[in-house]
Each structure stands twice: as C-alpha cells, then as structure tokens.
Amino acid sequence: MKCFQFYSGDRKDEPKTPTANSLQSSFTDHEIKQSGSELNSQDVSNTSSESRGRNQFPNLSERASFLKVFSFSELKQATKNFGRTTKIGEGGFGCVFKGVIKSSDDPAERIDVAVKQLGKRGLQGHKEWVTEVNVLGVVEHPNLVKLIGYCAEDDERGIQRLLVYEYMPNGSVEDHLSIRSLTPLSWDMRLRVALYAARGLAYLHEEMDFQIIFRDFKSSNILLDEQWNAKLSDFGLARLGPSEGLTHVSTAVVGTMGYAAPEYIQTGRLTSKSDVWSYGVFLYELITGRRPLDRQRPKGEQKLLEWVKPYLSDAKKFQHILDPRLEGRQVLKSAHKLSLVANRCLSRLSKTRPKMSEVQEMINQVVEAYTGCGNPQPSLKSKDDNKASEDSQSKGKRRLSDIKIVDSAWLLRVWSSKLVRTC
Structure with missing residues (x-):
C-alpha cells in the first residue's frame, strides 16, 4: 500500500547510540x-x-x-x-x-x-x-x-x-505474507520478525538521548536480509519526538491507511504511541496473513481490525482468523498469545499502550514459550517440505477446535514481570 496524506550481555552487533554531543x-x-x-x-x-x-x-x-x-x-x-x-x-x-x-x-x-x-x-x-x-x-x-x-x-x-x-535480498515482509508468495513465512519466522521489528522501534523511541517516531511502520517497510533478519526501512516520514516538557508533536497527518493510530488521524498529535498502534496492527497481519485494509475482500472483511474483533473472545473461534498456511496446535496457542500483546498495543487510549521496550519483552516471552529460546531461527519450508508434512499435521487439524487456548491471565503475568518496566 502506498503512503499518502490523510485529511480527517554485550554483543558485537550492539547498536551505536548517538549522544547529544554528536548531534x-x-x-x-x-x-x-x-x-x-x-x-x-x-x-x-x-x-x-x-x-x-x-x-x-x-x-x-x-x-x-x-x-x-x-x-x-x-x-x-x-x-x-x-x-x-x-x-x-x-x-x-x-x-x-x-x-x-x-x-x-x-x-x-x-x-x-x-x-x-x-x-x-x-x-x-x-x-x-x-x-x-x-x-x-x-x-x-x-x-x-x-x-x-x-x-x-x-x-x-x-x-x-x-x-x-x-541490499536486502529477501524483500519485504509484506511480500512473504501475500497469498501469492511462493515462500510464505513460517510461524517461527513471523515471531522472529515481530521481535526484531520491536527491537528496531524500541531503539528509535528509547535508546538514544533523543526520540525518533517512525510514523510509517508497516509490513512493506520491514525488509529481510540474506539471513532473514528483519530491518526497518524507509524513514522519509520520520519525525523527532516531542521536546522535554511537551507531550506530542503536531504534524500534518500522513501515513498508510489501516496502520495510523486513531488519535493521530483525528488531531494530528503525534507520539511514540502512534508507532505502537501501528505495530499492534502489524501483529494481526502476521497472525492472519491479511492486509490491514484490503478492498478486494468482501465488505465485512476489508478492514482487518474490524474483521478479527468477533473472533478474539472465544478460543474455538480464534482459529478462524489464523492464516490458513499456518497449522498446528502450538502455532494456534502462540498466535493467541501474540494477539494479547497486539490488543495491548491497540488500546484506544494512547496513554495505556505499552512502550516499545515493554512490547519487546512481551514478544520475547511469546517467542520463548513457543521455541524454548529467545531467538527463533529461520525455517522457511519449500513446497516439497510442506507436502511431506501435510499428513502428520492433518491428524491434529480436526482437533484444533478443542484446544484450550491460554487466556489473558498469561499476558497479565508477563506484563507484571520484573523484566518489564511499567509506565
């Protein structure tokens, strides 16, 4: 989707942190x-x-x-x-x-x-x-x-x-979420992308002595390198965060339909929580494999957030919004956990949305629960691999509706964790 203007320990690859003196x-x-x-x-x-x-x-x-x-x-x-x-x-x-x-x-x-x-x-x-x-x-x-x-x-x-x-040889995340993609992302890879994108936003928002608000966070602006590591790109609409003592930056409203936070569209007041909203939309994009706004779908399914809403409160219904290219009991449980994080990011009241460092920690908990470690490895499957695994996966498919998915108490435990800083 194109961008347009609205009117209504230590690691070698650790980021270099700019300081006030360097700027x-x-x-x-x-x-x-x-x-x-x-x-x-x-x-x-x-x-x-x-x-x-x-x-x-x-x-x-x-x-x-x-x-x-x-x-x-x-x-x-x-x-x-x-x-x-x-x-x-x-x-x-x-x-x-x-x-x-x-x-x-x-x-x-x-x-x-x-x-x-x-x-x-x-x-x-x-x-x-x-x-x-x-x-x-x-x-x-x-x-x-x-x-x-x-x-x-x-x-x-x-x-x-x-x-x-x-050069990022593996294109954008949007490319691989498309129904036309020959290399759809596995759930492991989607979690990896979610974690790395959260790290990138957390760095922009909180890890320098100034703040940068991305303002156009979306799947087409997340690129994949040779090792399938996700990196944020296209900073043409980025803005500095508010000065000390101010709560927001007033800007002309620009962005991409389906991703922009409601308070930003309505008032033009931009904060880092606008990026957090966009990230929450993106998590549902990973879960469903659908675009935030798709005019090619039936009328009731064109707006992603409106379409998923009726399916979120019932474990038996939740499986109906999961990308059909993703199968398995563990995937369903993990996807539901990810949706709980997305819901926190999509709070209508911007002040109650978590900071990206907190989101990053919650995503890391989802990753650990699914993979047993904090950094899932890429596991793209070829067509032959997918075909070979169909039989083993189909046995559990008819039992998906009987799975008891973890409820929001899981997120409450993560949110209250000592590892997470609360506002």
Missing part, C-alpha cells in the same frame, strides 16, 4: 539547503508546527562523515544505467534498483546495494529524501537498514537525488 547542532531551527538553492523543509501543507524548534532535522552539511557521497555517474554505472533488468521496486518515493559498487574496505571487492532514485515529486519528495539521510546518518542498529551513502547533484540534466542502502 550538537541537530534538530534546531535550520532550513535544509539544496546544493545551490535554499529549500524550505516544512510540510507542503504548511499547517504543521514541526518546522519550529527541536522538530527540525539537521542540515545536510553537518551530517555524520561515515556516509559516502556518490556521483550520479557512479550510480548510473553501478545500476547499468538504471536499466529495467536492475529495477527491483517502485513506490511513492520513486524507483529502486539493484547495483554493484566497490567496497570501501577493499576496492577489489564488489558489494550489492539498493539504489533508490527520487521521482519528480518536487518539494515533498526532496524533504523525505533529506529526512532519510538525516535519520539514517545518525542512527545505527542491527534492525535498521543501513544507509551507505547518497547522491545530490544539480546540473543541466536536472536535480538528482539518490540513496544507497545495503
């Missing part, structure tokens, strides 16, 4: 400048207060030095002149191409990259491009897609704005 001049009242010309970075609607004070992203010229600056000719060569054979995606921003560049560490080594080229969308498109550079230029985490560098050139050919990311 000395960041998030001030600067305007972002294009090469050669000044560009106001306010929302196009000019109805937002985010152009004032701390809510402004830093100037490109003050960006962290580890980002590489590419020339347009370099990226043209890397993508075979942005040829059709190298095109791997297209969205509201523009087109994405697969490319090959020299490694910074070893010039003899070639690495695959994804090159995103800005479409001719004018002011708003450039603003999102700048936001991507400024967000991914200061944050680094195993569950955020790495930005390698960018290109910003103005010449007789026009304005060239491109971003160069690490």
